[in-house]
Amino acid sequence: MIEGMLIGLTTALTFQNIFMVMIGCFFGTIIGMLPGLGPMTAIALMIPITYGFDPATGLILMAGVYYGAVFGGSTSSILLNAPGVPGTVATSFDGYPMAQQGKAGKALAIAAWSSFAGGTLSAIYLLFMAPSLSKVSLSFRSPDYFALMILGLTAIAAFSSKGQFLKAMMMVVLGLMLASVGQDSLSDITRFTFNNMNLTDGISFVLIVMATFAMSEALTIILKRNDPTAAAKQVSLTELGSIRIDKEERGKMYKTIPRSSIIGFLIGVLPGAGATIASFLAYGMERNLVKDDEKEKFGKGSVNGLSAPETANNAACSGSFVPMLTLGIPGSGTTAVMLGALLGFGIQPGPRLYMTNPEIFWSVIMSMYIGMVVLLILNLPLIPYIARILAVPKNYLIPLILFFSITGIYVMSFNNFDIYLMIGIAVVATFLRLYDFPMPPLILAFVLGGLMEENLRRSLLLSNGSWEFLWDRTLTICILVTTILIVVWHIYKTLTKK
């Protein structure tokens, strides 16, 4: 493990990779600050650029963007009460009241230090947990993987659907259907191409991500007459006050950070859960654990109330890398995008990744930590200046997002058809978004579609076409029972809802 860590450190500490982390954090912070534009959009816009680099550098850049976007989301939560990403909603509960009391600088510093500590602790957990889990996951067989993918898709549908589980499951099926277009991986038989040569290789993953996130988000902003930068024009972004944290406040953070990091990391590891649930759970847990006089301060600018969700959401970000790097199954929509990018590089994440490509495995883990340092040293002092970017009018923001999306597809395929297809999918996605059909399940399903079919193929061939493989192994049964419980629970909730 030490050898691997050193390889990772050597890769992560090259000038190019440190520069990429800095660029990624900076760009991610800007995108993350804009309400509605989250880490998935930020990473999606970066994918075409990453293909100009080697896989480790590309992934390091995307990891930097991810952390930057989460940090940027916290900034807009605190300054504007407008969370840039769902994972930072809980941050606004105490961060915004603190900013209203003239302590915006302090709130940002608490958020940054908590994120840093949460990220550091979770990077340590990841450091030790990922190799162990990789070894365990070597015992996984095709039926287990198939069941695990069903669980992952069901879980993301359950957690991202805001009570609209069936809508999310429809999006899962749509994602899998889109993934089935093109040549069958084993027999090379073309499917659903309707004799169109452009579809023979299937639909590009980048195209789907750009269409359903970047482009459809831009169209939704215009369609709904939203202005993600409007709130920034109403507040002072330059007079933030002191960023110094006093001894008493530090004392409170010392207690909150370790427990919130553990809960955040564990929630992040679960497929489909992620930063949003982690931050809410950590906030709730913290409110129950503090003394009564501190409990009174929750919602009015409590240090614990701000520190807990910030620690947890960053810890969850690291946690969500565990299933992606060790099992090859992303735990969240964002890591699904990163998995798709890795597959684009020709790298198959999974239990053997840290043996076959140790430089990628370890450099990503190491760069997470470097990303935290960058956010703390560079982004925190620069926040008053970065925040001014929030005031960029949407008249410029929207065309630029469309431009990056179309350019992304153009440089990858040099094909008009792909651009038309992307616009078509973006229009459908915009319409579906209006009616609360969630997009992350579609992306995850699209990424997992090929792997799922492959594992089902192996399982069915090994069992001679019988579905007995589903109850042959205890592990498979356990995973499937969990999946069934999630489905039954959500159908029950739908039926009993007034």
Added chain:
Amino acid sequence: MNINTTKIISLLFFIFSAFYLYTAYQIQVFTFDENAPFNARTFPIYLGYAGLFFSGLKLILPDPDTIKVEHKTLEYKKTALLIVIAIIYGATILKVGYFLTTSLFLFASYYFLGERRWILMFLLSFPFVAAFMYLLHGILEIYLRDPFLQSIGVMG
């Protein structure tokens, strides 16, 4: 049963799934694969049934959280204009070239979204695209086809 747009979308998805399932059954597989436990049409067939199942459930089950969209408040005109500009951009980018079409696309988009600061619009289109092109083509060595720039001798 209350008919709302979500139900209509579910119905459309149901029809789409039925079409997908029909097409899945039409996939030509090799003769020796016809009765194999798994062939190229197996997974799509399951997906077709899954689509019918979930959209069917959505159609039948009550919808307590009906999403109501105020269509009068939506900005259809500007959105449609942007989509049309994007389609024209997509249609011309290969023939005309990246630099000119992208710059014009950005300039037109700023204009149709209501921007009238001409100098800023110009700076954020032509010079911006040139700089971005230099980053992609010159530094990252990502090839960008541009017949227009080639015809005037700027690009080799």
